[in-house]
Amino acid sequence: MSTGQVSFGRFVADAAAAGRLVVQPRMGFSDLRRMRAGLERTRFAAATTVGTVTIDSYTRVGAYAAARRALAEGTPLNGYPIVAYPQETTRALFDGVRDDTFPVQVRHGSSRPESIIRALTAAGLDATEGGPVSYCLPYGRTPLRESVRHWARGCELLAERAPGTAHVESFGGCLLGQLCPPGLLVAISLLEVLFFARHGIGSVSLSYAQQTNPDQDAEAVRALRRLAGEFLPAHVDRHVVLYTYMGVFPTTVGGARRLLEASARLAVRAGAQRLIVKTSAEAHRIPTVEENVRALETAAATAGTTDTGGPEVPDTGVYAEARALVEAVLDLHAEPGRALHAAFRRGLLDVPYCLHPDNAGQSRSWIDDAGWLRWSAVGGMPIRAAAPGDRPAMTSTRLLAALHTVARRYDH
Amino acid sequence: MALSQAARKVLLTGTVSDSHTWNLVFLELLLTEQGYAVDNLGPCVPVELLVRRCRAYAPDLVVVSSVNGHGYADGLAAVTGLRAEPDLADVPVVIGGNLGLDGRDDAHRRARLRAAGYQAVFDDGDLLAFERYLTALTGQPRTPVGRPA
Numbered sequence A: 001m002s003t004g005q006v007s008f009g010r011f012v013a014d015a016a017a018a019g020r021l022v023v024q025p026r027m028g029f030s031d032l033r034r035m036r037a038g039l040e041r042t043r044f045a046a047a048t049t050v051g052t053v054t055i056d057s058y059t060r061v062g063a064y065a066a067a068r069r070a071l072a073e074g075t076p077l078n079g080y081p082i083v084a085y086p087q088e089t090t091r092a093l094f095d096g097v098r099d100d101t102f103p104v105q106v107r108h109g110s111s112r113p114e115s116i117i118r119a120l121t122a123a124g125l126d127a128t129e130g131g132p133v134s135y136c137l138p139y140g141r142t143p144l145r146e147s148v149r150h151w152a153r154g155c156e157l158l159a160e161r162a163p164g165t166a167h168v169e170s171f172g173g174c175l176l177g178q179l180c181p182p183g184l185l186v187a188i189s190l191l192e193v194l195f196f197a198r199h200g201i202g203s204v205s206l207s208y209a210q211q212t213n214p215d216q217d218a219e220a221v222r223a224l225r226r227l228a229g230e231f232l233p234a235h236v237d238r239h240v241v242l243y244t245y246m247g248v249f250p251t252t253v254g255g256a257r258r259l260l261e262a263s264a265r266l267a268v269r270a271g272a273q274r275l276i277v278k279t280s281a282e283a284h285r286i287p288t289v290e291e292n293v294r295a296l297e298t299a300a301a302t303a304g305t306t307d308t309g310g311p312e313v314p315d316t317g318v319y320a321e322a323r324a325l326v327e328a329v330l331d332l333h334a335e336p337g338r339a340l341h342a343a344f345r346r347g348l349l350d351v352p353y354c355l356h357p358d359n360a361g362q363s364r365s366w367i368d369d370a371g372w373l374r375w376s377a378v379g380g381m382p383i384r385a386a387a388p389g390d391r392p393a394m395t396s397t398r399l400l401a402a403l404h405t406v407a408r409r410y411d412h
Numbered sequence B: 001m002a003l004s005q006a007a008r009k010v011l012l013t014g015t016v017s018d019s020h021t022w023n024l025v026f027l028e029l030l031l032t033e034q035g036y037a038v039d040n041l042g043p044c045v046p047v048e049l050l051v052r053r054c055r056a057y058a059p060d061l062v063v064v065s066s067v068n069g070h071g072y073a074d075g076l077a078a079v080t081g082l083r084a085e086p087d088l089a090d091v092p093v094v095i096g097g098n099l100g101l102d103g104r105d106d107a108h109r110r111a112r113l114r115a116a117g118y119q120a121v122f123d124d125g126d127l128l129a130f131e132r133y134l135t136a137l138t139g140q141p142r143t144p145v146g147r148p149a
Helices: A008-017 A030-042 A066-071 A087-094 A114-122 A144-161 A182-198 A214-231 A253-270 A287-304 A318-330 A336-346 A396-403 A405-411 B022-033 B047-057 B072-082 B107-116 B127-139
Strands: A022-024 A050-052 A104-107 A125-130 A167-170 A203-209 A237-243 A273-278 A363-369 A373-378 B009-013 B037-040 B061-066 B093-097 B120-123
Touching: A008 A237, A022 A287, A030 A050, A030 A087, A030 A167, A030 A287, A030 B120, A066 B022, A066 B072, A114 A125, A114 A144, A114 A214, A144 A182, A144 A336, A167 A182, A182 A203, A182 A214, A182 A318, A182 A336, A203 A214, A203 A405, A214 A237, A214 A318, A237 A253, A253 A273, A253 A287, A253 A405, A318 A336, A396 A405, B009 B022, B009 B047, B009 B127, B022 B037, B022 B061, B047 B072, B061 B072, B072 B093, B072 B107, B093 B127, B107 B120
Parallel strands: A022 A273, A050 A104, A104 A125, A125 A167, A167 A203, A203 A237, A237 A273, B009 B037, B009 B061, B061 B093, B093 B120
Antiparallel strands: A363 A373
């Protein structure tokens, strides 16, 4: 039964202390029975799991009427419309499945999260994710200044309505899913959790999405942990969440499984405490509950046979790059939100291939022959790009090849 | 590259509820390489913005791309919005990507999209068909927006 005392952060910390990686699916259905079955099956998977309710994209953009209309017409949505459903419906959805041993996180992608936060706290939940940058720039056209304001209010609302347990994960380590070099992912993730802490959130997670090279990724996750230790106030609970590769996924069952296993090994080796998995269906469609459960169990089994620590990886400068970005931003203003907005306006932060009007759009990246993700152009960011001779111009063919690099490697 | 091609303008857009952008980044590169001038509206484009930019930019072709599973509904609303404006009733509009939640190509939904005003539907991201369409388009005389051919 729901006690109202479940803390997402505490659950992950306890699992980590016991040497277990927490695994979590992506999952959201508008059909209530399916959503319920998804939560139950996640809970009872042979793994240490937390549940996920992913919100549909109408709710994400604030089109609550469209979500209601779809419910009334019986049109399936690509997630759970938490604002359109009555509060009692959502409470009943969690009754008897969410409890102290099975926390649930609401995932949404909204730059205006207040209504979603009201709905999730009304249902007794306390954990969500996103951020003023990571749920704005890649996901739409909300001005960054507005997103910062909405997220500040959203955090304060969550802290107020879930006192002591409110948890927010930064999605900053996942910007656009692929082709963003690690230094910037680490920096944004850290800056966003500083923003959450500033607005009253006492428990945060820092994200990083698996990219193209396991050594580079391990270096990035370690840099993220180190920077969190250096910059986050000591009283703020924190952990690192790794995402199984978010870009174009292998199309074969074997390829998808090997990539998932590699992410589980990376999580354990680099010291992440939670892993968001992908399934073998990823390249083809929204996965079924069964496919999600299989992915959770596969990841848990791999994590269980992987040693922590692992071989040392060389320092190629991810920490220094992320730190240079973080310091340049924090120098702009004492409020992390104001600083983030100013940084993008000046191009001190510039997400490659991001089409948002508030992104300078001068930075570019590519994958080198050894599979490392590199900067080919940094725009106005206080970091360095590769030597001029090494910077290939991006074409549609090269972009497709880059986007498919990981899929190709694991499919063969 | 033919001169007639270089003069052509494409308005490239995502749909109202779709936040994906790699499709748009790729299509912008592809169209630019083929000599088109591209105005890339980006993701999550409401119908009003599409209408406004269409009027301001006067494109020779509007390309709608969607991969989030709401492509049929959102794409239908987009083209219906454009066709409701008398001065935009004739601009060629095409749509492509992964348009349904189930990953299946659906002839009925495709027919509805065409009936609503799309000149072509490239479901399941049929890039070859899209490139053939562009080639055919380039061979035709240019039709200024809002005027009969």
